[in-house]
Amino acid sequence: MxxxxxxxxxxxxxxxxxxxxxxxxxxxxxxTGVAVVAAFVFRAGSEDTASIGPAQAPLRPTGTTMSGAPAPPHPAGNVRIAAVGDIVMGSLPDALPPDDGASFFDPVDDLLAGDVVLGNLEGTLTTGGSSKCDDNDSPNCFAFHTPPSYGRWIKRAGFTVMNVANNHIDDFGAEGRRQTFAALRSANLPFTGRLGQIVIQRVNGIRVALIGFAPDRGANDLTDIPAARRLTARAASMADLVIVTMHAGAEGSDRTHVEPGTEYFLGENRGDSYRFGRAVIDAGADLVVGSGPHVMRGMEFYKGRLIAYSLGNFSGYKVLGIGGMLSTSGVLHVSLRADGTYVSGHLYPTRIVPPGTPEPGGEAIDLVSSVSEEDFGSHAAHISADGTIQQP
The missing domain is CATH 1.20.5 (Single alpha-helices involved in coiled-coils or other helix-helix interfaces)
Structure with missing residues (x-):
C-alpha cells in the first residue's frame, strides 16, 4: 500500500x-531532434533565454541543420552587448551597502544598456552554507556573500545574464550555490558557467549563446582547451552568435599584461588566456570577455573577433582592494551582426570609489589602449581618446 x-x-x-x-x-x-536533459525559460520583455545543460545538443558542423541540410541564413539586424568585470556588492555580516543595496548601481546604470548585458558575479547570494575560510588560516582566503535579495538589484540595474564561472561561486559550498542560483532565478536573471552549460538568449529573432569558463571546480574548465573548443562548437551549432567569458589570469595590481603561456597565482593554474581566447574563436566564438586578474587588460582582434582579456573589477564594496589600477574599470559596448561580424565598439571608463562603488570616469581608456599596443602589436584593438574601439 x-x-x-x-x-x-x-x-x-x-x-x-x-x-x-x-x-x-x-x-x-x-x-526537433535535440536531446535536451534540462531547459529553463526566462522571460524578460520580448526576449527568451534558455539554459541548456551538458550533452543536450549533438555536435554538428556549423552551417548545417540537424539533418545535415544547409542552415537557414542568419536573421537581419545587430545585437548590442554590454559587459563588465567582477561584481561584489559587499559581504555579510557588516560589509553591506546602504539602503540594502537598492541604489548601488545608480551612478552607472545608464551604461548598463544593451540587448545582452553581462557581468561576473564574484561571490554568492546566500545566507546559508559554510564558508570555505572557516578552517583556513591563510590571509589569502576570501569568501563573499550578500543576501539573496540582492539579485533583484542586479537585474534592475540592467543585467540580462550573469557569469558564475569563477573561484568564488563555491565560497559557501553546495548550500551557497543552491541559494545563489535560486536567487538569480527568482530575479528572472539567467546565469552561465556551470559545467556543460550553454545559455541562449533571443534578441529580435537572433539566437545568442553564452558560455562561461574558469579553472575552477564545477565550471567549464578553461585549462582543457580541446573540451572548450568542443563546447564552443556545440554552442555555435545552436545559435547565431556565441559570447564566451573567461575568468583567467594571475591577480594583482601589477598584472595588467597578458603573459605568454600558463599563468599561476598562489600556486593555482589560472589558464593560458591568450591560447584559450584564440582557440574558442577558432571553434566559433564571436566575442570573448575576460575577468579575474582584478585589473583591466588589453584587447585584440583575432580573425575579426574581439577579445577583451580582462575588464577588471566593476565593484568591490568594502572587500576588494581599491586605488590605482585596482579601481580602474570600464563598461565594454560591442555591436555585432547576426553572423558575428564586428560593427562597432566603445569602452566607457568607470572607477571604483571608496568604499567600493562604481561611478563613471577614470583612466581605463589610456590604460587599455597602452597595454593593448604593447601586448598585441598588429592585432591590438585601436582605442581612440573617446573610447571608440576599431579593428587594426
Missing amino acids: ITSEERRPEQRRERQQAAHRHRLFALGLVG
Whole structure:
C-alpha cells in the first residue's frame, strides 16, 4: 500500500516533468531532434533565454541543420552587448551597502544598456552554507556573500545574464550555490558557467549563446582547451552568435599584461588566456570577455573577433582592494551582426570609489589602449581618446 506521504515525491516528479515538457515546447525543442536533459525559460520583455545543460545538443558542423541540410541564413539586424568585470556588492555580516543595496548601481546604470548585458558575479547570494575560510588560516582566503535579495538589484540595474564561472561561486559550498542560483532565478536573471552549460538568449529573432569558463571546480574548465573548443562548437551549432567569458589570469595590481603561456597565482593554474581566447574563436566564438586578474587588460582582434582579456573589477564594496589600477574599470559596448561580424565598439571608463562603488570616469581608456599596443602589436584593438574601439 502506498501512503499519501509516499506518493508526494512521485506526484511532485510528475508535475515537474509536465512543466519541463511545457517549457521544451515553448522553446521549440521538442520534436526537433535535440536531446535536451534540462531547459529553463526566462522571460524578460520580448526576449527568451534558455539554459541548456551538458550533452543536450549533438555536435554538428556549423552551417548545417540537424539533418545535415544547409542552415537557414542568419536573421537581419545587430545585437548590442554590454559587459563588465567582477561584481561584489559587499559581504555579510557588516560589509553591506546602504539602503540594502537598492541604489548601488545608480551612478552607472545608464551604461548598463544593451540587448545582452553581462557581468561576473564574484561571490554568492546566500545566507546559508559554510564558508570555505572557516578552517583556513591563510590571509589569502576570501569568501563573499550578500543576501539573496540582492539579485533583484542586479537585474534592475540592467543585467540580462550573469557569469558564475569563477573561484568564488563555491565560497559557501553546495548550500551557497543552491541559494545563489535560486536567487538569480527568482530575479528572472539567467546565469552561465556551470559545467556543460550553454545559455541562449533571443534578441529580435537572433539566437545568442553564452558560455562561461574558469579553472575552477564545477565550471567549464578553461585549462582543457580541446573540451572548450568542443563546447564552443556545440554552442555555435545552436545559435547565431556565441559570447564566451573567461575568468583567467594571475591577480594583482601589477598584472595588467597578458603573459605568454600558463599563468599561476598562489600556486593555482589560472589558464593560458591568450591560447584559450584564440582557440574558442577558432571553434566559433564571436566575442570573448575576460575577468579575474582584478585589473583591466588589453584587447585584440583575432580573425575579426574581439577579445577583451580582462575588464577588471566593476565593484568591490568594502572587500576588494581599491586605488590605482585596482579601481580602474570600464563598461565594454560591442555591436555585432547576426553572423558575428564586428560593427562597432566603445569602452566607457568607470572607477571604483571608496568604499567600493562604481561611478563613471577614470583612466581605463589610456590604460587599455597602452597595454593593448604593447601586448598585441598588429592585432591590438585601436582605442581612440573617446573610447571608440576599431579593428587594426
